[in-house]
Amino acid sequence: MGFQGPVWPVNPKYTDVLSAPCYPTLADLPQAPDVTALCVGRAQVLPSLHLLAKRGGRAAVIYDSGFAEVGGEGKRMQDEITGLCREASISICGPNCMGVLNPQGRSTTFKQTVRSMTGLAGNVGLVSQSGSICGTMLADLRRFGFSTVISCGNEAVVSAAAYIEHLVADPHTKVIVAFLESVRQPEQFVAALDRAADCGKPVVVLKVGRSERTRNAITSHTGGLAGESRVFSEVLRAHRAIEVGDLDELTEVVAACQSARWPKGAGINVLTTSGGQAELILDVATSCGIELTPVTPETRDRVECDVGQITGDGNPLDAWGNGDARTNMPRALAALDANPGTDVVVFCSSDSTDNQPLGRAGRELEYADILVNAAKGSDKPHYMMTMRPGVLHNGQIEALRTAGVGVISGSRQGLGALLKLGRWQAQRPQPRRTGRHGAQLPAGRRIISEFEAKTLLASWGVPVTREHLVQTAAEALAAARDLHFPVVLKVVSDAIPHKSEHGLVRVGLSEDDQLRAALADMQDKVVSLGCPIDGWLVQEMIGDGIEVFAGVSQDPQFGPMLAFGMGGVAIDLLQDFALRQLPLRDGDAAAMIGEVRGAALLGAYRGKPAADIPALVECLLALADFATVHADQIAEIDLNPIKVRSEGRGCVLVDALIVCRDPA
Ligand code: ADP
Numbered sequence: 001m002g003f004q005g006p007v008w009p010v011n012p013k014y015t016d017v018l019s020a021p022c023y024p025t026l027a028d029l030p031q032a033p034d035v036t037a038l039c040v041g042r043a044q045v046l047p048s049l050h051l052l053a054k055r056g057g058r059a060a061v062i063y064d065s066g067f068a069e070v071g072g073e074g075k076r077m078q079d080e081i082t083g084l085c086r087e088a089s090i091s092i093c094g095p096n097c098m099g100v101l102n103p104q105g106r107s108t109t110f111k112q113t114v115r116s117m118t119g120l121a122g123n124v125g126l127v128s129q130s131g132s133i134c135g136t137m138l139a140d141l142r143r144f145g146f147s148t149v150i151s152c153g154n155e156a157v158v159s160a161a162a163y164i165e166h167l168v169a170d171p172h173t174k175v176i177v178a179f180l181e182s183v184r185q186p187e188q189f190v191a192a193l194d195r196a197a198d199c200g201k202p203v204v205v206l207k208v209g210r211s212e213r214t215r216n217a218i219t220s221h222t223g224g225l226a227g228e229s230r231v232f233s234e235v236l237r238a239h240r241a242i243e244v245g246d247l248d249e250l251t252e253v254v255a256a257c258q259s260a261r262w263p264k265g266a267g268i269n270v271l272t273t274s275g276g277q278a279e280l281i282l283d284v285a286t287s288c289g290i291e292l293t294p295v296t297p298e299t300r301d302r303v304e305c306d307v308g309q310i311t312g313d314g315n316p317l318d319a320w321g322n323g324d325a326r327t328n329m330p331r332a333l334a335a336l337d338a339n340p341g342t343d344v345v346v347f348c349s350s351d352s353t354d355n356q357p358l359g360r361a362g363r364e365l366e367y368a369d370i371l372v373n374a375a376k377g378s379d380k381p382h383y384m385m386t387m388r389p390g391v392l393h394n395g396q397i398e399a400l401r402t403a404g405v406g407v408i409s410g411s412r413q414g415l416g417a418l419l420k421l422g423r424w425q426a427q428r429p430q431p432r433r434t435g436r437h438g439a440q441l442p443a444g445r446r447i448i449s450e451f452e453a454k455t456l457l458a459s460w461g462v463p464v465t466r467e468h469l470v471q472t473a474a475e476a477l478a479a480a481r482d483l484h485f486p487v488v489l490k491v492v493s494d495a496i497p498h499k500s501e502h503g504l505v506r507v508g509l510s511e512d513d514q515l516r517a518a519l520a521d522m523q524d525k526v527v528s529l530g531c532p533i534d535g536w537l538v539q540e541m542i543g544d545g546i547e548v549f550a551g552v553s554q555d556p557q558f559g560p561m562l563a564f565g566m567g568g569v570a571i572d573l574l575q576d577f578a579l580r581q582l583p584l585r586d587g588d589a590a591a592m593i594g595e596v597r598g599a600a601l602l603g604a605y606r607g608k609p610a611a612d613i614p615a616l617v618e619c620l621l622a623l624a625d626f627a628t629v630h631a632d633q634i635a636e637i638d639l640n641p642i643k644v645r646s647e648g649r650g651c652v653l654v655d656a657l658i659v660c661r662d663p664a
């Protein structure tokens, strides 16, 4: 690789290796080494580290496996490594890893032969908990190279979060890629994501092993609410990382980042040389949620005047016309560039490769030239796209790349990457600022049931039912007269968090006798349950409105999360709920309502007026503010249901439950 410094072989069996003098042990080295590659079996690792510490070494790579990942003795050995290295200030990559490749610095401890430096150095910083993913990514250098590739393995000392921090500060790195199985230092990890976003470096994250920890997710009294992958996706969103689902998507986002200019929004306009291709791209884009907005009538008129009649609505735009590409394409590209709403121009002709048997030689370079010229006169990013992922023409890539024009491949992955990058550029969500205040959560309690929970939340601005806490039948009747019939009667007890399960909620009581009978019946039930109670709740009956659910729970790694969904549905079964990490960012509450499919019921349909969504947004914000302030004390909040009335009539919290963390 052209490394300039000394390399010292260490092995007791040889006096020299590759004509360099070989040292019997690490303690015999002429100086303290910058980095040591420990190419020894796991039994030799700790003795080697002791010698290295003595010689003043400050960094090492441990390749061998059989440590924490196998548990037992391996875990114990890894803990010892961690302890020793913390004490001796030695940074460790691994164990169970392939090391670090640094093409920009021309050095490597990566456990693969570097056969050629061609195309290796670039602007992509890769951190991977899997070494073979590093190998896979390094196998294709057609569109981008790497600043540093880190196979971080078990992260006994240095975590993926710390590597990301390093890459954020690294001037050679323009885009950071993380392949993760788990996040070992969640707080440091989100801090690194925040720093990357602030520095304008996208962090593209591919996380596997999602289902494994699904159980540790959001919980509520409806059961396991959220899989961990949902939580992790929300954390990535909140901290402005770009999440991808597979290596194809990952590769295209990284390829999209190679363009000199990046899309500033989601307005993608595609130019093709074929009607069939235009139709296929539109179908594919639509099926994966990529909106290709039609061009304006003015743009359409301009293209039809310059190029000839077009089919469809102009996005994708088939500008083949009379087949004179040299004339038509530049005109169509200029029209798309000028189209209001266009953030990025994509040119897609037929796929080609370096050795294809058919077609006029040099056509790919001609198209590249047309696109480069169009990009030159524009301040919007331009991309070449192929129909299929990975089918590329190297000569064309080279011509485009030197001109700062990106090449993406595959309509689904390629356009998806532009959308992700455009959204990333456009969104700069900031934590919401709020001056809201209210009553404090009482200390030393485990369960805070409906009556007290609602009083507390009301002080934070959540609208709640009118109600009275009563002890006797006479008090209940007086309360009902004050509230006006019909009323609802419920038990009040921290020991009975789910009241209706025990028949301890009665709705629609419309006269004295009904109320009296309901109370007598419930008193019997409570006696047979044998639970202490605080009394009875006589509550106004909310006859109208649509029931929704809002809740807060704690993710074991990432802290408080807010959930929203429709009431009365099996949330855990349908998975139709929205999730956000607290504190909320601007626009989160409204967006959450939009994400829930069932929330379509809140809109106007069949003559029914729309529900009061602004009031619901306010209600979610009030809950979020309360939960954010009390995040350390709260295990779980469950508002179920909130009734959302028709437009202008607000919403009302009908039932609430707060579960506090064990103070211990
Ligand atoms: P639980 O502890 O079983 O969740 P709730 O207080 O939520 O008890 O009551 C159960 C159901 O009864 C609610 O989901 C709602 O449909 C209905 N309900 C409860 N209180 C009212 C009320 N004040 N107005 C209208 N419906 C109510």
Ligand code: MG
Binding pocket: 640, 641, 655, 656
């Ligand atoms: Mg309830």
